[in-house]
Amino acid sequence: MEQFTRFHEVAADAAGYARQWKERTRGRVVATLCSYAPEEILLAANVLGFRILGTESPIILADAHLQSYSCTLVRGALEEALAGRLDYIDGVVFPHTCDSIQRLSDIWRMNVKTGFHMDLVLPADLTTQASLDYMTAIMETFAQDLGEKLGTGISREDLGAAVLTCNQIRSAVMRIHALRNKVPEAISGTDLHAMVRAGMVMDRNEFLSLVTPLADALEAEYPTSQFHGKRILVAGGLCNMPDLFDVIEQTGSRVVMDDLCTGSRFFQGLIEPDSDLFRAIAHRYQSRIVCPAKHSGIRARGEALVRMAKESRADGVMFFCLKFCDPFGFDYPYIKEMLDENQVPSMLYELEDSLAADGQFETRCQAFIEML
Amino acid sequence: MSTKENARDGEKERTKIRCVKTMKDIMTTYYIDAKTAKENGKKVAWITSGGPVEPLIAMDVIPVYPENHGAMIGATKMGDDLCAKAEDMGYSRDLCSYARADIACATINGGPIGGLPRPDMLVCCNNICGTVLKWYEVQARYFNVPLFILDTPITHTDYSKAQHRYVADQFKNYLKFLEAHCGKPFDFDRMEEVGRLSLKGQKLWQAVLDTTMNSPAPMSAFDAFFHLALIVTLRGTQIAVDYYQALLDEMNERVSLSISAVPREEIRLMWDNLPVWYRTKWLSDTFAGHNACLVADTYTSAWCSSLRYLDENDFFNSMVEGYSRIYLNTGVDAMAEEVLTMVARYKADGLVMHSNRSCKPYSLGQYDIQRIVQERAGIPVLVMEADMCDSRNFSESQIQTRIEAFMELVRASL
Structure with missing residues (x-):
């Protein structure tokens, strides 16, 4: 779709975009590894928050540091860094999520020169007052440390403005997600994937200037749906963000919703107005659906997915996960069981990195969708 | 007979x-x-x-x-x-x-x-x-x-x-x-009393492990894997204290009588990561066959790795730092420093690292520790891939070959 062209361009060459941005603005690029890196603080610091994914190149250099039983996000990201392909980065932020990212941070700090290195040691338990207090404190420290590293400082006004921008982005993106759910034929999965990818690497003000009119235009263009195909909910852990959507939708079905950290979850939840903005940022992380490496109650993720399946009237759930993703691996059996109890069919597909070209995935998709 | x-x-x-x-x-x-x-x-x-x-x-x-x-x-x-x-x-x-x-x-x-x-x-x-x-x-x-x-x-x-x-x-x-x-x-x-017993038990366990600073070592890491059970399960009880006191006495007696874990100890090695539980005897025999004793390991010593943060007079509050700063909850470079300290302390001639498919926080980073130890301690390091509990991830012939080659390297570097 034409309105998505710019997003496809950026998504296809995110590194090229970052390099050009840097040249044009003389600004600094700060890489992050997951959606727990606070967008607002990076924006307030006037840097380009740039989410790095795995690699499309063969993994060679990283093999000297990471065993083959770590996931391709971790190995691929390190490969990119060691190969010098992240030369446009001025610093990197490692939010603490899973054990693999935790160790990647150490290995990166010890071996890679990509500017400054920051660990955002988040709590794993997101249910308690103590963890909210702790997260609030470390968000504030993070902002101070980042400001010091950049030599600029972050004022309350900067942060307030950044929160506003991020909230506007989230609202617009979630409107587009909602429209996809209401009128699945309005937006293809691949277009949405490109938009989300672009939203993780583009200048946020530029992204906002594109995404808000896009939401308006799409809502006006597609008031009602004529779609009668199968409605698919995509879930799991695809931290390296391969585009699987074309293959799914070639079957005539449509992805109507997702629960991916590299999908809607990145934008989920607004920051509530609060006199303490750091607390408000922490509160958003406690309120939205968590990464499986985090704790938000023993059934929270399963209940959220069942709810999402019902609300999106999904005919089936397709789980995707990266091989060696332990947090997802522990959650999958009970979540599948909860879906079964609610008569929501599901399938699981495990990926090493991107899709193998052997047609296996196409066959699995077709078989699943025919079964629905 | x-x-x-x-x-x-x-x-x-x-x-x-x-x-x-x-x-x-x-x-x-x-x-x-x-x-x-x-x-x-x-x-x-x-x-x-x-x-x-x-x-x-x-x-x-x-x-x-x-x-x-x-x-x-x-x-x-x-x-x-x-x-x-x-x-x-x-x-x-x-x-x-x-x-x-x-x-x-x-x-x-x-x-x-x-x-x-x-x-x-x-x-x-x-x-x-x-x-x-x-x-x-x-x-x-x-x-x-x-x-x-x-x-x-x-x-x-x-x-x-x-x-x-x-x-x-x-x-x-x-x-x-x-x-x-x-x-x-x-x-x-009661908490303070339990805290005192816990500390006493941990110190005794460390003392037991330290008897292997003697050459020949009176026990090996394979023995430590077995005797570890109480510091894990009954830490904070008089039973654990009494047991480790008796074990320490026995180890000291063995030292005085020159009774060693490996009959003709010529090579001293260190172990990293959890044991390969289903092959401890095989591994113990294989190394002993080379007159090599695994004299220390990072695993069993982890239960006294935060002793420095624990306070006998304020045990409850000192647990905060003590339980936060255990070996595995630190960075890879800090872990490498600890390994280097142990290599020197126990006079290890080589390091055997179990790259454990089951344990990412322990295993990811081992290649860097390997490099650091090779460079700074100048000793050979073997990384062998296995799993602590699932023997389907253990290839005996492959590991045997690697141990043979490693032992040759260690012997040559003595």
């Missing part, structure tokens, strides 16, 4: 560690107590191996360790079947084999002791890994019992005031949790 055979048996008897029998008796009693807890009106808590057990002991709750159970499952070679059963339940084969074995075992009361006693509560401290958090969520759903999480953020390079406050807040909540589920107020006097 020939004179030669008689002499060999006599030597075997003389070099056997006598405390082994006491340990087996203590562990049997411990598991009988745990399995009959309900009949005796006691509560059972399942707790992670790096978790603060002392408050449980102070509240008369019997702590049970799924990880110790995992080790028993591995050592009795029951891991493969149980792991396969977990895979049938939908758990990926790439997940931690302790967790897989335990999750499967709970549903069928299988394993070497017919399953662990049903927990009344679960206490999960993630200072060892994020896996335990997910594992305990599974068990909290299965047993439908309360779960307490002690969340100890990693100390990559430093230990911040914010994380100290956070963990301290949670310790307060831990007491409230115990009071609520035990139905009685927390006994601080």
